[in-house]
Amino acid sequence: MAVCTVYTTRSLNSTCSISTPSKTQQNSHQKQLVLYSSGKRSSKRGSSSSSRPWVISCSGSAGDSQTVVIGLAADSGCGKSTFMRRLTSVFGGAAEPPKGGNPDSNTLISDMTTVICLDDYHSLDRTGRKEKGALKSGVAVDKPIYNHVTGLLDPPELIKPPKILVIEGLHPMFDERVSDLLDFSIYLDISNEVKFAWKIQRDMAERGHSLESIKASIEARKPDFDAYIDPQKQYADAVIEVLPTQLIPDDNEGKVLRVRLIMKEGVKNFSPVYLFDEGSTISWIPCGRKLTCSYPGIKFSYGPDSYFGNEVSVLEMDGQFDRLDELIYVESHLSNLSTKFYGEVTQQMLKHADFPGSNNGTGLFQTIVGLKIRDLYEQITSTKTAAPLEATKA
């Protein structure tokens, strides 16, 4: 719906604070998250001279309660909410709205994950936040909620320090002081053709906007999008790129999608998914003698590539799943999925078959990225707890 998302949380023995930044405040066991107001943001990445930012710090009081911080950037209407619901589901626990919370919020509470919508902070000026007074050191913070429907702030929601903190919004990777604190970052890159089709669906059907106002809104946003949102993809550890299909010649319906999962190489605790033979270049049409598919079928591609000068592996899916056996067949041929049991990707996809993109690469790759984040979280925490054992050997 229209309210920016906060998913929360299991109470942990750690503290979160939002304050002005300080060099001495930060150490290797502490995360600081810089929040700044969009109106005063500098146009040059990494520079903050024009606006003094605010910081969320999360530090564990026990060794195993470190917060893993994930950045998720995308333009509005690009599937961030759906992605977060898939991620929450991968970490387990029923996701449900907070008891006694804002009835217009689409906040869902799960066991492990807290999602902060960074965009909410953009709607506040510095004075406003200072006056809020609630964003302070302590066990929990009150987070403001910008309501896209009313254009006003809803009453804040209480956020307890999480195991996984997801900073989502238009530009969590824009400022290096934020992006450097992220353990993993994701950018949802929706091509103009697909974005337009999705916006029409959401803003016309669900929000009652007119086609003209949607077109005007996209045009008006374009310069800011190009300057502040789109450039973030070069810093992301994983990009989910959504394009029109190439399986149907001259397709302009935009219903069948070609989705690419671009995975940066050399990211700590993240090992890219691959198809058949790691590091080689492959194309695969699984539909054949063993698996039959309806037109236009499904085509996968995989291989090493370069993305903004970084070495990446790219997994691509063109087409869509019509039947369960297609999904499980594809899953069984992908490697490095970080599943805990055979068919976990398929199970997650079926569990949320009503989510947008559950029959194509957006749902598949969102689910896979969710599994990779769970794996990353487990590696970070197990490395930390395993370290003393390693030390005794030396």
Next chain:
Amino acid sequence: MAVCTVYTTRSLNSTCSISTPSKTQQNSHQKQLVLYSSGKRSSKRGSSSSSRPWVISCSGSAGDSQTVVIGLAADSGCGKSTFMRRLTSVFGGAAEPPKGGNPDSNTLISDMTTVICLDDYHSLDRTGRKEKGALKSGVAVDKPIYNHVTGLLDPPELIKPPKILVIEGLHPMFDERVSDLLDFSIYLDISNEVKFAWKIQRDMAERGHSLESIKASIEARKPDFDAYIDPQKQYADAVIEVLPTQLIPDDNEGKVLRVRLIMKEGVKNFSPVYLFDEGSTISWIPCGRKLTCSYPGIKFSYGPDSYFGNEVSVLEMDGQFDRLDELIYVESHLSNLSTKFYGEVTQQMLKHADFPGSNNGTGLFQTIVGLKIRDLYEQITSTKTAAPLEATKA
């Protein structure tokens, strides 16, 4: 060299005869091979009204001595001799010329295999063969040898009944009465561009022919080739198709080859080789992060297809091997190779590194077909010997 090939053989408790055909002569334990003179061959496949053919029958006197018969068809200068040497090598035993045999013959003796060059019979008319008198029932037959250098018949060679009898030549699959007796058939299909390059190499460099005479010879053969040789490929169980590379744009050197192994589905005791996922459509460039290759690299393709109305699987290799690690890497990713140990394909290729095509798909696929024929032979003989055991269960 220039003499038609006879590879021979281990003596077995079976008989071979050449005689006129008789319905009663043939039963399920007996192979009959029809030989006819090319000048009188009917132009319509399967018809023999214009010429009464001759027959080789091979029948085992012991249950385990059945002869497995393989047909190998190709135009002259298309690699039949190289293929036969690879096949002989796969069956083991040092291949060497027959003791006391024709010094101009390129006959090689191995333990298991006899190759009869069907073309030799074309040079004889029926009277000539009758007068020869040597081609009769018995433990062994005298086989005439047509000498391509002198244009005359060399003294015949003694052929003992083999485990594997390969009928090679211009058209062993042209007549249904021959092709129906084959347990497996292979066609070497060399594209015109490649054939021309090969003929220049062989006939100019090795036989001293002029470029003009080679061109004239190819032109003169074209109508017969199109009518009698080329059509056989539709009946072959495996076709090795040799084409110019597609890796180098506008390549006209003809040194880098694109080779396709077309394998018929549903052939008894023959299970096609596949890449990664049986029955789906795949392309694979193994050169990447794990394996580096020099320009223009190597590209494999695999997938189901239709070939003259028959369901086939096609494995394609474009490019060539520069180093040993490339060959073993490729072998380790192919399935259903019918090897007896890891790396057997690579071992065979290295053993005969001096044979033409050892660095490309012709050598690779000839070796693979050799292994599949060995597997076919073992399945046929083990089925036969296992049959009584099955019967006692019923």
